[in-house]
Amino acid sequence: MINASVLYALAGVVLFGMGVYAMIAYPHLLRKILGMNVMGVGVFMVFIAISYQGPEQRADPVPHALVITGIVVAVCATGLALALATQLHALTGSARIPADGEE
């Protein structure tokens, strides 16, 4: 039987897949960082969806608390990645990772 929470979980899985695609397929750093955030949102949506326990019961609080933790970590990761990206751009003039890491 399909209900709203299943739909949310499936949407979360799709968002996760979209984020994975963007992170791997696109060379531009801003796209990669956005892809990472979309992936994160997907994970959080699945997590929130599984906290649903039927109409009579209160939602499971554990996933809610863990998602808050996850969001804070994702914000920090985004900040660190953006700082690295801007610094890399300032030094090399490019906002993408060179194809091969060797100098």
Added chain:
Amino acid sequence: MFFDAAFWLPLAIMAPLTTALLLFLLPRRSGLLTVIGAAATIATVFLATLLVIQNGAARHTLGGWGAPLGIDLTADGLTVLMLALTAIVGAAITLYAHGYFTHPVHDATARTRYANFWPLWFFLWAALNALFLSGDVFNLYVTLELVSFAAVALTALAGKPAVLAAAMRYLLVGLLGSLFYLMGVVFLYGGFGVLDIAALGAVVTATPALAAAAALITVGLAMKTALFPLHFWLPPAHANATAPVSALLSALVIKGSFYILLRVWLGVLYPLGETIAPYLLMALGAAALLWGSLQAIRQTRLKLLVAYSTVAQIGYLFLLMPLLLAERNNLVALAGVVCFMLAHATAKASAFLSAGAIQLATGDDRLASLRGLMQIMPAPVAAFAMAGVSLVALPPSGGFVAKWFMLDATLASGYWVVALVIVAGGLMAAVYIMRVLAPLFRQVETVEARRVEHVPLSMNLSAFGLAVLAILLSFTGVYVLEILAIGAPWVTEAGL
């Protein structure tokens, strides 16, 4: 209370974490704080280790709740070996870094930037200890991110464009890997409703949710461990970072994500142990070993060679996966893997530290310019040679004992192809190590013409000390077996 190992487990995390915080708040006091902080961390780790060895596995219920509602810290034989390894290698690298980062060859801007090394390193130390002690799959995610952020920032310390690109790639791969891991945790919770490893181990069955979680967690952690073919980010990051950071990354950081992989497979994902997954990991391990060794042989720069050697040696960690998972009590196989982690961490840290000393002194790390350095700077060269003995796994060395256990386990279970790969890996390691040692030991007459910078005693001492340790580990095989038997990480038939 003080004679209970459980009391010391959280302190082994709080000591380095408090030090990191104080280093952040009082950056001008870093000299004193690092000494006190390292001493306190080492003391707590060794008390916890000794008490676990004496009294058996320990569990600390954080907040007094107890799993599955709360989070537990757990310490068995495997945990304390990893904690002790981190403390020993960490102490040597701390000593080395004091000499390295204040060396006069660095200009003032670089030295200001390097001041960030200290709080970042203590954050990393706290994160690694927290990772090894954690008994909860979601908490492991938080520790994984702490390790990853600290490692990326440490990589970027070198400041050059090449290293920033490497750090960026490292961060993105790390984030991709941890989000895969986190999604795996979500699937574990969705399927089984708990997060504690022991509690999960008691309820898991081979369902689609478990299979999805296994795929997500394994891919994510293989990425972070740089298992072939997901290793592409490692050589530029490890080779371009500053020497103490390269040593930390290669010796300790990749062991962290592998440790989680090992724990989660042994404790939670074991119902899938007889599927194709462990064999796939084994095959990738073999490919990593062969490919990484070939690349190492082809390199012309010392640090890149050592970094590709890490790619190769990561392969060994995965070779015994089928043995570990199919039989569920193969202590010899586990001892092979753990001895390998100990041997690789000490030898590889020593190799990177001595390579760093050579690069600092000569300003160059091309293999061609290593000629005759034995006559000029014998200490780092001798350290590299001894570390090389362990990497090639010649007796007597830690690497030799590890491969002895590995060969023993593979031949006893009839995996003779794996045994052949192990032997081939050793031979290839001999080739790339000789490519470094041959020029180093070459007699040159124009020695006086070559001017090199002074290498401080602290740097030589730590590189040499770790190399000696890599050799001495040869006599510890029996003890490793005994310690690993303390609360061995398998889920037995009767549950826990």
Added chain:
Amino acid sequence: MRDLRVLEHHHDDDTAMTPPRLIILALSVLMVVGLALAALSFPAGDARLATLAMAALPQSGVLNPVTAVLLNYRGYDTLLEVAVLLLAILGIWAVAPQARIWIRRPDTPVLAAFVQLLLPLMVVVAGYLLWLGADEPGGAFQGGAVLGALGVLWVAAAVWLSNARRGNLLRPLLGIGLAAFITAAVALLLARGSLLEYPSGQAKTIILIIEGAALFSIGATLTLLFVGGFPRRSDAP
């Protein structure tokens, strides 16, 4: 405002479908289908931690179950999370020693005056959210987000940079959350034998003290994540 414009658009950044991308796309779709099928097989959620969490709520000192999980049952997670916040700032400072932010002092004094007017109001809102978090949805992270928004406005109005001497307060402000958390954790370990084990009856007080300290650190951290580097003094070039 921040130099992110440089990252925005490049003409050579094509997103055209190439053969490698097609393979990545196919693999992503395959993964999504597999995960979706697995997600459909989740058992009905009644054997989860929710039952335990609700049963222990009376001893947790708070009425909001999410706060109980965050600050009590799994308080250690949150301690590490506050460490992640501090580590992120430290990492950014290590990566980008100088903020790449450029601030143009607004042409009119209205924005700065407005922000200074807003300051007490938003601090009160943040504090209220924190207080509310004990019993209803809310808490230190929500309050911290409000403070972070205030900080961003503050930077945008160039109020903060015109008071460069306040930079000395920065490190204590960023560190106080983790400092309070560690102090409470270790003190409770010594007193009760387990890390972050609150004595019964005092849980709410201790939770609010930790959250109060974390509130300021979270607000300051979010602001600095926006600034993206060690803030420059106003007299710096």
